[in-house]
Amino acid sequence: MADKRMTEDEVVAELRSGMTIGIGGWGSRRKPMSLVRAICRSDLHDLTVIAYGGPDVGLLLAAGKAKRLVYGFVSLDSIPLEPHFRAAREGGTVTVSEWDEGMLQWGLYAAASRLSFLPLRSGLGSDVPIVNPDLRTVTSPYADGTEYLAVPALHLDAALVHLNRADASGNGQYLGPDAYFDDLFCGAAERAYVSCERIVPTAELTAAGPVQSLLVRRSEVAGVVEAPNGAHFTTCEPDYGRDEAFQREYAQAAADPEAWAAFTAHYLSGDEASYQAAVAASTLEAVR
Amino acid sequence: MSVQEDVRPDAPVDPETVTRAEFCIAACADAWRGDGEILASPMMTVPTIAARTARASFEPDLLLSDGESRLYTGTWAIGETPPLDRVEGYVPFRRIFDILWSGKRHVMMSPSQVDRFGNANISALGEFARPTRQLLGVRGAPGNTVNHPTSYWVPKHSTRVFVERVDMVAGVGYDRASAVGGDVERDVEIRRIVTNLAVLDFGGPDHTMRLVSVHPGVTVDQVVEATGFALDVPADVPESRLPTAEELRIIREVVDPRGLRDKEVRA
Known part of the structure; x- marks a missing residue:
């Protein structure tokens, strides 16, 4: 079986400006945030983003990466409205297709089934x-x-999803409460990229969860990224829950340009490793 | 957490001891009366307390989820997660769509605007292209309203919510449904609207909004004044019903011992 392991930056290098990107998860739940952060660091622009949106959409808007959105909602769940999304809508800086939640599923399913x-x-x-x-x-x-x-049909140039486990060939597994629509995002895409908490040998997949938890097949997956804590600050149960304190910090910063600049400088100015280090340091500080 | 067996359901209730929030909960619970074996999907605190109270008392066959992905039996408190042996079903979001498309669901949502035909806005205020205030987005409201019964909970009844025209139709009302015709017209049902002041339904002429009852301490004039369009007001408007002793016990001791209901309803 092909070894499809990649880094976040290698995934982003395969994307192009103007592409339509689908992002898995739901609201502030199991979002491929390390891949989103990598896009924010890149020179990509004018993306169309299709999602059951959360902070993935918010960060891409804040970084000026998203030109158009297709969504049923953009929410942080425990905070009902995504602040960057709200600012972009009220400022008229983004074009949107606001759909019923079920329509989004149907559009992805149509694309995955090669129906118009x-x-x-x-x-x-x-x-x-x-x-x-x-x-x-x-x-x-x-x-x-x-x-x-x-x-x-919602045809995607690329899909980005975050799962709990995957093997090096792209067989992906969810261990949390809901698959969301990640398999449909992958099926609707020309190229699907799976980030995961841990890449494990294929033989270990069914030790972690029932066979029904194997959500994504390697035949649909172009690349696999090992991204521990990669969904932070969204949920990735059972590996970790939402970092509510960090999400509050994010939302408060997003409401004010100066605070957002400080937040960006502190957390988002470096690579993924420096993001995770900054998060770990602030968590440690909170414990003290 | 369990519902006790030693309660006299017909015990007398002193109306003076019942709060506005508890009247609202009884009125919301009644939305699901007679629904039988369908999924009750409440949004916000008062409807959530109401749905659990309805099942624990007069509507025992309702299905209830934790709002995540599990259906649970029994009755549990707001903010609490029931034990695993209470799980009776698995309802990830995709299966929620299956259920809502099948029609076996009754949702209670909270609109930012609603008009006399029951068109409801949860999406955005002002021009949709560039809203003055972005709200939640249409979410599942378009699908919910044309597939299965929908009720609404309005914690603060005002002319800002009850408007002549909503800025964006997310939830479909009777006039829109009738313009589409067919299945949509057949299946649309805005069962009732419960507010901090009153209970309303769509029993007015051509399915327009009608005043059903006012909560004790509220006058009909107050409701009319807080409504931004001409409401159908019958000659005789009764007071909203008193919760039963059993319902009050479930609300106060089982589902909402911390009194979160009073944070959502100001009389």
Whole structure:
């Protein structure tokens, strides 16, 4: 089996400005944050980001990487609204396609299934088709003649997901409460990149969890990154929960340009190792 | 944590001892009355207390989740996680979509704006292209409202929430559903709206909002004044019902012993 191990920066080197990038996880849960931080350090720009959004979307907006968003929400869960997302919307600095949450799943599933659209009831009657005038409806060819929203396939140039374990070939495993839609993000993408807490020998995968926890197959995965604490500050259960104190610090800093500059200088000016070191130091300080 | 067996459900209740929040919880619980074996999905504190109280008393077949990925039996306190042997099902987000598309769910959401036909906004205030205030986004509201019953909880009834026109239709109301027709028109059901002042439904002409009851201490005029459109007001508006002794015991001793309900409702 091919060895697909890479670093975050090697993944980012395969991405191009203007690409459509799908990001797995949900809100502030199991986000591939080390890959997102690597994009923020890069010279990529004008990305379209598709996600059940959280701080991944926030950081990319703050770093000026995202030109367009497709989402059902952008939330920090325990803090309902992502502050950078809110600022970008209210400042008019980002183009958005705001969809119903289920529409996003359907768009990814359509792309993963090589269909141009999938019919769905959700969205009809709401303002979602009004503010997204590119959306079309489709009429059932059967006797019922029902009209549905034709949710267009969401083709991704690349998908980024963070899982608990993977082997070096890209067989990925989740051990937490929910797979979210990570498998669909991978399936909808030209190239999918999996970061994980630990790369383990294939034989160890089924020791860690039931066979049903093997979510992503190596045939869908272009690269595997070992990223311990890589989802920080989002949840990555059972390895760790959300760093709520850090998330509060992030949200407070995001509300004020000066505080954000200080936050960026302290945590985000170096590479992933220096980010993790700064986080560890501040956690240690909090304990003292 | 368990529901005691020694309670007299018909014990008398002194209305003077019942708080506004507890009237609201009883009114929210009634939203799920008669729903049977469906998933009750409450958002915010008062609806969460209400759904657990409904199941622990008059609606025992409801399914309830921890808001994460598990269905649990029994009754547990706000902020508490029940033990693993209470798990009866697995409902990751993808399966929540399956359930909501199947129609076997009744959600209670909290809108920032709602109009007389029940169109609800949780997305953004002002022009959508550049909102004056970004809210949550439409989230699951478009799908919820056209697939299964929806109720709303409004902790602060005001003309800012009850508006002539919502800025963005996230949750679909009756006029929009009827314009679509078909399955959407058939399945849309905005069961009730509970506020800190009153209970409302859509029993007015052409499914417009109607005043059902006012909470004790609230006048009909107060509700009318706090509503930014002409409300259907029947000649006789009763007071909202008193919670039963059993419901009050569940609320106070089992589900919300810390009194979080009073933080969400100001009378």
